[in-house]
Structure formats: structure tokens, C-alpha cells
Amino acid sequence: MAPHVLDLLAGVGVTGLVDDRVPVGRLRLGRGGLTAERRTARPSWVVPRRILDARLVDAAVAAGARLLRHRVRGLRQHAGAVVLDDEIPAAVVVGADGAHSAVRRALGRPRGPAALALRGYAPVAPGRRGAQVIEFGTRHQPSYAWSFDCGDGRANVGYGETLREGRPAPNRARLLERLDALLPGAAEGGEDWVGHHLPLSTARWRPPAGRVLLAGDAAGLVNPLSGEGIHYAVATGIAAGRAAAAALREGRPERAGERYARATRRILLPHLRHTALAARLARSPRAVGAALRASAADQRVFDDFVELGLARGRLTPAVVLGLGRALVAPARPSRPTP
Numbered sequence: 001m002a003p004h005v006l007d008l009l010a011g012v013g014v015t016g017l018v019d020d021r022v023p024v025g026r027l028r029l030g031r032g033g034l035t036a037e038r039r040t041a042r043p044s045w046v047v048p049r050r051i052l053d054a055r056l057v058d059a060a061v062a063a064g065a066r067l068l069r070h071r072v073r074g075l076r077q078h079a080g081a082v083v084l085d086d087e088i089p090a091a092v093v094v095g096a097d098g099a100h101s102a103v104r105r106a107l108g109r110p111r112g113p114a115a116l117a118l119r120g121y122a123p124v125a126p127g128r129r130g131a132q133v134i135e136f137g138t139r140h141q142p143s144y145a146w147s148f149d150c151g152d153g154r155a156n157v158g159y160g161e162t163l164r165e166g167r168p169a170p171n172r173a174r175l176l177e178r179l180d181a182l183l184p185g186a187a188e189g190g191e192d193w194v195g196h197h198l199p200l201s202t203a204r205w206r207p208p209a210g211r212v213l214l215a216g217d218a219a220g221l222v223n224p225l226s227g228e229g230i231h232y233a234v235a236t237g238i239a240a241g242r243a244a245a246a247a248l249r250e251g252r253p254e255r256a257g258e259r260y261a262r263a264t265r266r267i268l269l270p271h272l273r274h275t276a277l278a279a280r281l282a283r284s285p286r287a288v289g290a291a292l293r294a295s296a297a298d299q300r301v302f303d304d305f306v307e308l309g310l311a312r313g314r315l316t317p318a319v320v321l322g323l324g325r326a327l328v329a330p331a332r333p334s335r336p337t338p
């Protein structure tokens with residue numbers, strides 16, 4: 001989880017969520033022998049979703065939310081309200097129901113491009129302790145295997161790749177095989193394997209208007225370069241809640257979508273355009289190699305790349321210059337940097 005998520009949550013009064021977790025301040029990026037390893041500008045947090053989500057629910061309930069457990073199958077919109085499954089009326093609905101969102105389907109919005117990833121928990125390998133390790137794949141770009149030290153002797157390990165129309169999706173055995181090929185031994189002793197889709201964002205992202213809002217994966221908001229989605233989910237969840245509350249205060253719940261679109265366009269659109277372009281570039285092994293060499297050579301380029309993959313970053317002048325220089329320079333294997 002990116003540190004920016006904690007900033008967003010602190011902004012709505014939720015603090016202390018990861019006080020008992022160990023932060024991870026090193027990131028190693030690699031591909032086929034090229035490596036860029038550095039300290040990150042701020043540490044990230046590796047926390048099982050089971051823990052994080054339960055804490056978020058507790059915080060929401062403590063702040064006055066009423067928790068009702070119900071699997072939504074569909075919704076109908078009348079002139080004055082939205083009704084979920086013919087039984088739960090609402091003035092405004094925020095569909096934050098993930099990659100296979102029933103709310104998105106009910107709005108008739110198609111799913112966009114996607115990736116598929118498998119993750120498990122395994123004993124952390126000695127050479128990968130205290131770090132987030134990412135090894136980019138050699139096919140089906142962007143793709144990568146990862147090992148993220150949880151700080152308790154285990155690592156969150158996995159592999160994910162972009163899906164393409166007309167190409168069969170990889171099965172579990174294939175995903176595990178790719179993980180082992182890219183990070184040998186990472187899956188050894190692994191358990192609790194779970195596979196899931198990641199709906200990738202595009203430069204053309206547009207939220208729906210009206211009383212039904214979509215946030216996070218339901219809105220197709222996963223970084224196409226890194227697979228990061230928690231920051232977007234929290235950012236758009238907060239924006240959706242605020243838009244709904246403001247529209248209700250104004251007595252115009254049907255305007256919630258409009259308010260939400262205005263707020264999210266401002267915080268997201270330029271970033272989404274830049275990540276879409278970067279993800280296209282990342283299909284080229286030459287560009288990935290250049291990005292690694294540029295990141296190994298310059299902390300600023302490294303930091304800007306991390307920001308692009310984690311939260312609200314852009315293709316900054318430092319990144320563009322660094323990439324350009326690395327592309328014209330003769331290729332040399334890089335070494336881990338301090």
C-alpha cells in the first residue's frame with residue numbers, strides 16, 4: 001500500500017491503521033539482469049487486506065456508518081431513488097464492489113482492459129528481506145513477479161500480466177510457473193493463493209453521471225503500469241462519499257455524479273493519461289531496459305517512476321530526459337545503487 005493512502009485516510013480522520021506493521025523502504029526493480037535498487041522517497045506498507053479492510057470498516061462504523069451485509073445482484077433507477085435488489089432504496093449509491101462490479105453491470109457499462117494476477121504468502125527469501133522486489137516479465141507486457149516483505153518472516157508474492165483479446169488467459173499453474181521463472185524460489189512454501197482480475201485504467205476514463213457512482217476497481221481504476229489500485233480506490237471512495245453528501249445537502253441527489261466527475265477529473269485525469277502512455281511504452285523491452293538504467297543512474301528519475309506507479313505521478317521532465325539519455329547510451333548492465 002502506497003504511503004499516499006495513509007495521507008488520504010488521515011484527511012478524513014482515519015489514523016493508526018498500520019501502526020503495528022513494519023514499513024518497507026527499499027524497492028528493487030529488475031528485468032533480465034538489469035537492476036535498479038534504491039530507497040523510496042517514503043516507505044510503503046505491506047498489510048493483508050483481511051486486516052486492512054476490517055480496520056477500515058471499524059473506522060467507518062465508529063464514525064457513524066451503519067453496516068449492512070448484503071450481496072447486491074442488481075439495481076433499478078426510478079425518478080426519485082435507486083433501489084437495490086427491489087428491497088433497499090437509496091438516494092445515491094456508490095458502487096465500490098470491485099473488479100466484477102454488479103453495480104457497474106447494472107449501469108450497462110462494459111469492462112475495459114484487464115490484467116490477471118495470482119498472489120500468495122511465502123517465507124521471505126534471504127536476499128529479498130526488507131524490500132519490495134519487482135522483476136518485470138519478458139512477455140505479455142506490462143507483467144511482473146513480486147515479493148513484498150511483510151515484516152513477519154513472510155512475503156506477499158505473486159505474478160500478474162496484462163490480458164489481451166484473442167489470447168487465452170493464463171491458468172493458475174501458468175501464473176505460478178511465471179512467478180518461479182522470474183523470482184526463483186519466491187513461491188516455495190507459499191499458501192493462501194488467490195487469483196483475481198485487475199480492471200486497468202485508460203486515458204479515456206469517464207465516471208457515470210446521476211445518482212449511481214462507481215469507485216475503485218468498479219470504476220476500472222487500476223494503474224496499468226504497476227497494478228496499484230488501493231490508492232485510487234481510497235481516493236475515489238472519499239471523493240464519491242463527499243459528492244454524495246454534498247448533493248444530498250443541496251437536496252439534489254441526482255447531481256452527485258456530476259459533482260463526483262468534476263472532483264475526480266481534477267485529481268485523476270492528467271495522471272491517468274500519463275500512466276496510459278507509460279504502460280504503452282512498457283510493452284517495449286527496450287523502453288523497460290532504459291527506464292531501469294535511468295532509475296539506477298538517478299534517484300530523481302527512480303522516485304518519479306515510483307510515483308507514476310503508486311499514486312498521482314506523471315511522466316516528468318526528469319523521467320523523459322532520463323529515458324532519452326538511457327535509450328541513446330550504449331546498453332550496460334546496471335548495478336544495485338545505494
Ligand SMILES: Cc1cc2nc3c(=O)[nH]c(=O)nc-3n(C[C@H](O)[C@H](O)[C@H](O)COP(=O)(O)OP(=O)(O)OC[C@H]3O[C@@H](n4cnc5c(N)ncnc54)[C@H](O)[C@@H]3O)c2cc1C
Pocket residue numbers: 001002070071072073096097098099100101102117118119158194195196197198215216217218221222227228229230231233
Ligand atoms: C493479486 C493482486 C495483487 C494486488 N496487489 C496490489 C498492491 O500491492 N497494491 C495495490 O495498491 N493494489 C493491488 N492490487 C489491486 C487492488 O487489490 C485493487 O485495486 C483494490 O482492492 C480495489 O479496491 P476496491 O475496494 O475497489 O475493490 P475490492 O478490494 O475488490 O473490494 C470490493 C468489495 O466489494 C465486495 N463485493 C463484491 N461484489 C459485491 C456485491 N455484488 N455486493 C456487495 N458487495 C460486493 C467484495 O466482497 C469486496 O469487499 C492487487 C490486485 C490483485 C488481484
